[in-house]
Amino acid sequence: MKYWQVLVLKDRGPFSVIRLFSAFKYAVQGIQYAAKSEKNFQIHLFAASIVIILSFFLKLDKVEWIFIIISIFGVMALELVNSAMERAVDLATDKIHPLAKQAKDLAAAGVLVYTLMAVLIGILILGPKIIQLFY
Ligand SMILES: Nc1ncnc2c1ncn2[C@@H]1O[C@H](COP(=O)(O)OP(=O)(O)OP(=O)(O)O)[C@@H](O)[C@H]1O
Known part of the structure; x- marks a missing residue:
């Protein structure tokens, strides 16, 4: 694994790419539940x-x-x-x-x-x- 990949995966601060991406992914899942079932x-x-x-x-x-x-x-x-x-x-x-x-x-x-x-x-x-x- 490259150095920058390790950095990105370990980084969990407020501006962490992983954290921001996960938050976005879960929010999109919320919109999908609503569009399907609400x-x-x-x-x-x-x-x-x-x-x-x-x-x-x-x-x-x-x-x-x-x-x-x-x-x-x-x-x-x-x-x-x-x-x-x-x-x-x-x-x-x-x-x-x-x-x-x-x-x-x-x-x-x-x-x-x-x-x-x-x-x-x-x-x-x-x-x-x-x-x-x-x-
Ligand atoms: N546990 C409860 N105790 C008392 N009243 C409730 C309770 N659950 C629901 N109600 C009443 O029944 C109404 C309808 O509730 P329900 O959970 O079916 O949501 P809804 O408004 O029909 O939304 P949706 O159709 O999107 O599910 C509520 O607005 C509330 O007035």
Whole structure:
């Protein structure tokens, strides 16, 4: 084994290539679980695809794209955290418990609030451009 390979394999500091690569690999696995098994995440992926296609078609400017991207990625990130919360609660208890209910409902509420904002942004940016197509 070459000297630089030994260095890379032994290095476990904050900027370790192995550590960063592993963290990235596990995060991608998380996205894969969600895309395969989380119905809500699949719905968000579908909605995001439609919005992105529409946005290309309607020729958004740079600032409009930034708002659309923040909305799409924000909803997906929160949905992933919500799914993690559901699994953590299910792991913590298989009994009906008011705190388990609150934890899941609060996480779901976080997704709902951000999604409402994303929908409003979508209506404000895409709405007038879609209406213009017909008049
Ligand atoms: N252990 C529990 N104790 C009390 N209430 C719970 C518990 N688990 C779930 N609930 C209630 O049931 C609802 C549905 O829970 P569930 O685990 O099926 O998640 P979900 O919101 O249906 O998500 P998904 O469909 O993505 O699995 C929760 O939002 C919560 O109100």
